[in-house]
Amino acid sequence: MARASTGPADGGTTRTREQWSGQTAFILAAVGSAIGLGNIWRFPGVAFDNGGGAFMIPYLVALLTAGIPILFLDYALGHRYRGSSPLTFRRIARWAEGLGWFQVGICFVIALYYTAVIAWAASYFVFSFDLGWGDDPTAFFTTDYLQVGDPGFSLDFVPGVLIPLVLVWVVTIAILAAGVAKGIERANVVFIPLLVATFTVLVVRALFLDGAADGLNALFTPDWGALGDPGVWIAAYGQIFFSLSIAFGIMITYASFRPRRANLTSPGLVVAFSNSSFEILAGIGVFATLGFLAAQEGVAVGDLEGLTGVGLSFMTFPAVISEMPGGQLFGALFFGTLVLAGLTSLLSILQVVSSGFQEKFGWSPRAAATGIGSVSAVVSIVLLGTTTGLIFLDTADNWANNIGIVGSAVAMTILLVWVLRKGPELRYHLNAVSTFRLGSWWYVCVGVLAPVVLGYMLIDRIVDLVQNGYGGYPTWYLLTVGWGAIAFMVVFAAVMSATRWRSDPDALEPWPPYPPASDTRAVKEAQR
């Protein structure tokens, strides 16, 4: 807890803020957060649709000019102001606290459906052993497994989803309740090496399938014309942005658990390149596998359907697994990695919510995890454990990401750099504690490039959603679930900002002091 000065209720003691046990633990946890479902099921399809090999150029440009700079911004915020998003923004400016709670709201909404995807993957892990999806994986997924109904709200629970969903929530709450070091850190120390090793085995197997080379040709053959298409560059920035878990509180919260005298930017580079390295690995594995499916069906890879998202994982991949020799093991590895990648990201998402409440109300990690986890679990089970779960997920995911997270990033960068003029202080902070020093180029990235590109993405998406709707769902449903999710985040932010803090949130002297008091060599170096 950040200066959790407490009253008589717990004996008038003060709790220390939790910390990672070391730099490696922090890196593993941050990598665990960044590597999620999007790395496996989003990147390969996005790269293929946007120029193949040529996409790697805007992808790398986006990584260096937006992904890493915003990641550093998150680190600087959480580390300097020693709190999760609400406490951090409150300490920067009293009226900015709402932005922090808006980010907590995003995390709450995402956690509701993220858990369901992990539950589906856990089910499919079990199905893999006897190829339980049969001859028609698409029909099995929508009709037999999820029993998808019409858009709306239903209380027709689907036992096959409900049971794994409850189990995922129990495991998640148990890990969160154990705290940052004993829960999240230990889980990541085990899960991340396991995830990388398992996925590597899966990719190596995929490379030896018939048609794997055709799949890799499809993914890596460059379409140079794509580089002249602004949409391709936007897609690259979008992929980097969504993949790195930035600008919605996670990295702010994780950085706040680093000791004050701790290196930030150099571990950040390791985290960012680890995330991208895993994405490339996933691209190779997924397209080698799709090449095999195309060869089996006698079509070109580009003619296959379901190359991204839920369709790729729960419809296309089961079809491939059924056709390949030793498919049971391949399926277990694939869905097992989905569970691991999803769970480590889910923990980080919920930690933002948990920390926000711990700091505001002086709750212990256990109380916060149990209380918030239980409420989230009930809402999640009611919304996602029923026949309308898939439609809710599809809609809420679209709004939470494209409007919620992108809006949060635009607001955050403009607020910090242009309104509050915190750029020099945050850069000074990063350079004072880190070994990889930032030049003034960092201002350009977070103050100009990021808000311009992300602002364009935000406006473009809002116009598109208003004009064309989404997914063919009825307008009332999109208003309720899609725009309703955003309205919930805004109202939640307003209500929580108006709520009284348990202890004085402003009782903090940011270290190192800024502007620096003396013109020492260290200060000069940090300012360089």
Next chain:
Amino acid sequence: MTTEAAIFLAVTILVVWGGLVASILFLRAHPESRRMPPGGEDDAAETAREAGGPVVHDT
């Protein structure tokens, strides 16, 4: 694989995985800054955090 695709596969791996290796090597060579300003040492003691007990501490 076609030569063009193979080249792009190799270059992508070289740049991204190379970036990972380079960032790890850089971190190993420079794990902590030796030019930090004074202060900032009042953060949680390791033992206190592990024990999880009540500790008087100001972050």
